[in-house]
Amino acid sequence: MYIRFHHQKKKKKKKKIIFILIYLYYFIEQNTGKWWKITQESLPTGSKLLSIILYSDATTTDTLGKSQLHPIYITLGNIPIWRRNKQDVKQLLGYLAILEAANKDLVRDTFHKSLRHLLEPIILLKDGIDLFINNENTWFYPRVSTIIADWPEAASFYLVYKSSNSNLPCYSCLVKRENLANIDLSVNDVILRTYDEMRKHFENDTQRSVYIESVHNFFLGFTISMQKNINIYLATVPDRMHHLDLRLFRYQIIFTCDILKLQHVNDNKLVEEIDHRLAAIPCFPGIKIFSNGLQSIARLTASEYRSLMKVMIFVIDNLYDENNNEVDNFVNNDDLTKLYEYWNEMYILSRYEEFSESDLEKFNICIKILDAIHRWVRMFVKAFKFVSPSNLKLPKLHLWVYHIIDSIRSYGAINGYTTETYESLHKYFVKIPYRISNKKDVEPQLLRTVMNPAKTPRTCKFSARLFEFSLQDANTFFNEKKDSVDNKMQTGFARFISCLDSYLDLLDGFTIIGET
Secondary structure, X not given: OHHHHHHHHHHHHHHHHHHHHHHOOOEOOHHHOHHHHHHHHOOOOOOEEEEEEEEEOOEEOOOOOOOEEEEEEEEEOOOOHHHHOOHHHOEEEEEEOOOOOOOHHHHHHHHHHHHHHHHHHHHOOOOOEEEEEOOEEEEEEEEEEEEEEOHHHHHHHHOEOOOOOOOOOOOOEOOOHHHOOXXXXXXXXXXXXXXXXXXXXXXXXXXXXXXXOOOOOHHHHOOHHHHHHOOHHHHEEOOHHHHHHHXXXXXXXXXXXXXXXXXXXXXXXXXXXXXHHHHOOOXXXXXOOOOXXXXXXXXXXXXXXXXXXXXXXXXXXXXXXXXXXXXXXXXXXXXXXXXXXXXXXXXHHHOOOOEOHHHHHHXXXXXXXXXXXXXXXXXXXXXXXXXXXXXXXXXXXXXXXXXXHHHHHHHOOHHHHOOHHHHHHHHHHHHHHHHXXXXXXHHHHHHHHHHHHHXXXXXXXXXXXXXXXXXXXXXXXXXXXXXXXXXXXXXXXXHHHHHHHXXXXXXXXXXXXXXX
């Protein structure tokens, strides 16, 4: 009886697991997102989709920040996320033109002409391409899936007003600036910028009403077939590093210090206590030591901010007492600690390699019901609205809360379009080549520099072992091979034997402890 019951129970459990696996749709790789499915269905039968991911980010070339370059990188969405986030899977596509001109319209027009020059081979491609993969030809249609960019670069692609003080500062939707800190907006309140609507405004000369520049946006001149190759209003996605690491978490720390100064009589006493607690943290693998506390917060990198995330909740905990001074809008220490707890929950969720529908529901609760992310946003607004100079009218806060979910559903996990490894490429493709140039006609010199090293590893890479021998038989082996190798290798053999003899003589000079 027990055996039969146990077997039935095990069978039901197995069916339940299978049902769950079928029911849950995992948004892991890009090919699990909605964009991939829709785009693949639009391709001719027998062809496959080649997903192109672009990353655009202007960077400084010198320590003073007086000179800038705007590299654009390329990778493929067909490559798995774990492999795609390696440096060698990304390639420099070129440098976009940066003009130091008083006429800003000329600067914008030149930027879009540069984009057109780079993307035209993809845009005008009609019949796809054949690629030789796994010893066979495969018919691919290349499509630009995502463009990863920070806020200023994304605004340049869209040609919307870059100022966060404009009435419609968000490049993705038409939400007014006064509603940027409103976390209770409905779906109807968030009207997305679409290709058709923006084109109508441009053709009717009403582009100022939606705060787009008067310069011609070459993306708006696409035919229906060209839009299939790249739709700029769907392709640009929020980037976690620039939105969370370098902005929202930085704001959270700065506003925390401002709150502590306002709520207590001794203005800097608690801020100094934070510095003291940070400096007292012992060394631990993977955590940076902030010996100077938060004094250099303006110069912290994204990696250093991530180290701060790991410890700030412990630094804030039990930092101060209740509202003994009867300060208005007082933020309790427990609430401030919970704020950092909710932040960590949201950040960990954003780093998931895969998202099920239940995880995405957690993200949606950020707008609709009480969830960890929703609580963080509400507490963030409640705690810091009175200390923020802009009353938390932060475009990146709005963009993260209202637009990240659509990006996950369309393009998979956020880890598939992050910029951590792209930023490290600036060192090899921009900063080092710039420093070894003569600072005149920089772009051609940089291209020559980055192209030449790319050929070197291929010629110097060892495909197999040339020789294999034991040290005891080294003399015999070299004597046998000396007539069949060139002069350089014979010289190498001789030097190897000389060094080996010196090493053995050195060993003979040592006295082994305990030997009589």
